[in-house]
Amino acid sequence: MIKSIYYTDRLALRLSNAGMSRRVLAYLIRNKEFLRSTEPVREDEFYTEKYQHDKLECDEKDFSCLHCVRFWVTYKNSSRIIGMVGLNEIVFGAFHSCFLSYRLDKGETGKGLMTEAVSKAVEIAFQDIGSASD
Numbered sequence: 001m002i003k004s005i006y007y008t009d010r011l012a013l014r015l016s017n018a019g020m021s022r023r024v025l026a027y028l029i030r031n032k033e034f035l036r037s038t039e040p041v042r043e044d045e046f047y048t049e050k051y052q053h054d055k056l057e058c059d060e061k062d063f064s065c066l067h068c069v070r071f072w073v074t075y076k077n078s079s080r081i082i083g084m085v086g087l088n089e090i091v092f093g094a095f096h097s098c099f100l101s102y103r104l105d106k107g108e109t110g111k112g113l114m115t116e117a118v119s120k121a122v123e124i125a126f127q128d129i130g131s132a133s134d
Helices: 018-030 032-038 049-064 113-132
Strands: 005-007 011-015 069-075 081-091 097-104
Touching: 011 113, 018 032, 018 049, 018 069, 018 081, 049 069, 069 113, 081 113, 097 113
Parallel strands: none
Antiparallel strands: 005 011, 011 069, 069 081, 081 097
16 A cells, blocks of 8 residues: 655655645745756746646546656655655556656755655555555
8 A cells, every 4th residue: 555655764755746736836946947957848837836736636646547656755844845756657567667756956965865765765666556556
């Protein structure tokens, strides 16, 4: 069973949901320049709450069929988003696989946080998502 929130020593990985659109937007705006070199060109509409709300609703639909699972990363005792880890294009059957994506807040790099978050996401993939397909 996949939970809506997972914890590591320092972090919380929160399953993507439309209710977090304002916090996701704040994260994306705060990191717009920092992420520019590693992400596609974004139209102005991308940086609106409506767009993020709609995108998060799509995340929920993708999760419901286990096509994609996206977690927004915060510190344990905070709701401020500092990153994201995604398990994308999940394939079950004889060829269990997915693509891993991640991004981290510009002010949080160099602290081992993404290593911690990705390690937890891989654990979730093998233990919770893998067993959900059985």
